[in-house]
Amino acid sequence: MNSVTSENRLFIGGEWTTPASDERINVISPVTEEVIASVPAGTREDIDRAVAAAHRALTSGPWPSMTLEDRIGILRRLRDLMVEQSDLLADTITQEMGCxxxxxxxxxxxxxxxxxxxxxxxxxxxxFRSVRSSSYGHALILREPVGVVAGIVPWNVPLSLTMQKLVPALLTGCTLVLKPSPETPLDAYLVARMLEKAGCPPGVVNIVPAGREVSEYLVSHPGVNKVTFTGSSAAGRRIAEICGRDLRRVTLELGGKSAAIVLEDADLDQTVAALRLGSFRNNGQICTLKTRILVPVGLQEEVVDRIGSLIDSMQIGDPRDTATDIGPLVSERQRNIVEGYIASALADGARLTKGGGRPDIDRGWFVEPTVFADVGPDTTIAQQEIFGPVIAVIPYGSEEEAISIANNTRYGLNGSVFTTDIDRGISVAKRMETGTVELNGNSAGFLAPMGGVKHSGLGREFGPEGLDPFVELKSVGISGEVAARLQ
Structure with a gap:
């Protein structure tokens, strides 16, 4: 794999421009712990230029007059280029963050x-345009672009989250300033070049990697009409505070501590198979992973044994090897955080049944897939998002207790129910305080709205609900004759 290369410019206004400072962001391999590339560190001046370019593109040039079909055409060409360059994208992401x-x-x-x-x-x-009529009046309802969007993307699934911001923004006619994570800026550069080839007009998408202070400046920028962010709940609260001061529109997809409720009639083969990706994919660094496994008291030991056997079947090692199931964490800092949670679980009296340390690998930020049993529902490991390959098995005595434990966190992003009784499973799912529930490991797909309740976020992505945050509603009063003609 030799896909990663350093970059010296920023993508602003449809051009590759010289950054305002010589500061750099180093991209460090989580496998070798060495710098593999670098990109410019965006400054406030760079953000000013990017926002100005996005505003110009929003109000002048070809973009405002393009039809929905024109915008769809650009995104279809982007889709084809992503498929064509899928190996390059995959290699880049693996080298950036260790998936x-x-x-x-x-x-x-x-x-x-x-x-x-x-x-x-x-x-x-x-x-985008509809007519509503009543005995009191007639209206043409328009859904117009909200304006300049700031999209802030984390490092764990950078390309997916870029698309979650970029695609609805462009479809609705908005323009975008994209701020990729300092850990994973390289795939965003690939997207920029694909957008050029796809015919995206200058300034519609601008890409500026930056650190925390400059990111906060982007969020507070008076030229930004909407912020869409995926990341930690702590960062989300800060962004909400900033946007609240200016009544700026904001969508937040934040952390999770998702519960998988295993009912006593569950097919355990199916359940444990679903946990392979449902709890451990991307080295445990996904906000929707099921990290609390709630099991009947009488089934705890069998489930723990089965999860242990699952982990035994998973290969830990170099993420560049196609045989690898578990790679390193994204950074040394993230490994330290995860190891701190493991120590906390031991101090709280949880029973370590698998892992808990580092694998016998010379270099890289690895942590063994780790399982704790007899976890108390109020302990730190059961309450805090760990973002690593660590799960807590929590025994329960009744269905009511299971639902109570599942809802006993500040998070509410995702969850699962495993049962052979589908009606019962849906009944339990309805009582879980979370934005999405997967029944027997089945994904809701990308046509369904996704987002969280409580500290897991504000708003929704995907489905028509995912376009709603990018439009402003306008009502135009019209005559009955005009209404009849437009319907």
Whole structure:
């Protein structure tokens, strides 16, 4: 794999421009712990230029007069280029953040394409213009672009989350300033070059890697009309505070501590098989992973044994090897955080049944897949998002207790129910305080809205609900005759 290269310019206003400072962001391999590339560190001046370019593109040039079909055409060409360059994208993401290459190819690149395709399907049915009539009056309802969007993307699934911001923004006619994570800026450069080839007009998408202070400046920029962010709940609260001061629109997809409720009639073969990706994919660094496994007291030991056997079947090692199931964490800092949670669980009296240390690998930020049993539902490991390959098995005595434990966190992003009684499973799912529930490991797909309740976020992505945050509603009063003609 030799896909990563250093970059010296920023993509602003449709041009590759010289950054305002000589500061650099180093991209460090989580496998070798060495610098593998670098990109410019964006400054406030660079953000000012990017926002100005996005505003110009929004109000002048070809973009404002393009039809929905024109915008769809650009995104279809982007989709084709992503498919054509899928190996390059997958290799880049694996080298940036350590996702096993087999998962980068089957998830990190495939899902962004599916997200794009799903939004294209929805856009043709979305009511950008509609008519409503009553005995009191007639209205033409317009859904117009909200304006300049700031999209802030984390490092764990960078291409998927770029598409979650970029595609609905472009479909609705908005323009975008994209701020990729300092850990994973390289795939965003590949997207910029694909957008050029796809015919995206200058300034419609601008890409500026930057650190925390400059990111906060982007969020607070008076030229930004909307912020869409995926990341930690702590960062989300800060962004919400900043946007609240200026009444700026904001969508937040934040952390999770998702519960998988295993009912006593569950098919345990199916359940444990679903946990392979449902709890451990991307080295445990996905906000929707099921990290709390709630099991009947009488089934705890069998489930723990089965999960242990599952882990034994998973290979830990170099993510560039197609045989690898578990790679390193993204950074030394992230490994330290995860190891701190493991120590906390031991101090709280949880029973370590698997892992808990570092594998016998000379270099890289690895942590063994780790399982704790007899975990108390109020302990730190059961309450805090760990973002590593660590799960807590929590025993329960009744269905009511299971639902109570599942809802006993500040998070509410995702969850699962495993049962052979589908009606019962749906009944339990309805009582879980979370934005999405997967029944027997079945994904809701990219046509369904995704987002969280409580500290897991504000708003929704995917489906027509994912386009709603990017439009402003306008009502135009019209005559009955005009209404009849427009309907």
């Amino acid at each position: 096993p290459i087999s998962q980068s190819r089957s998830i990190q690149v495939v899902n962004p394409v599916r997200i794009l395709e799903a939004y294209l399907e929805i856009a043709t049915q979305y009511p």
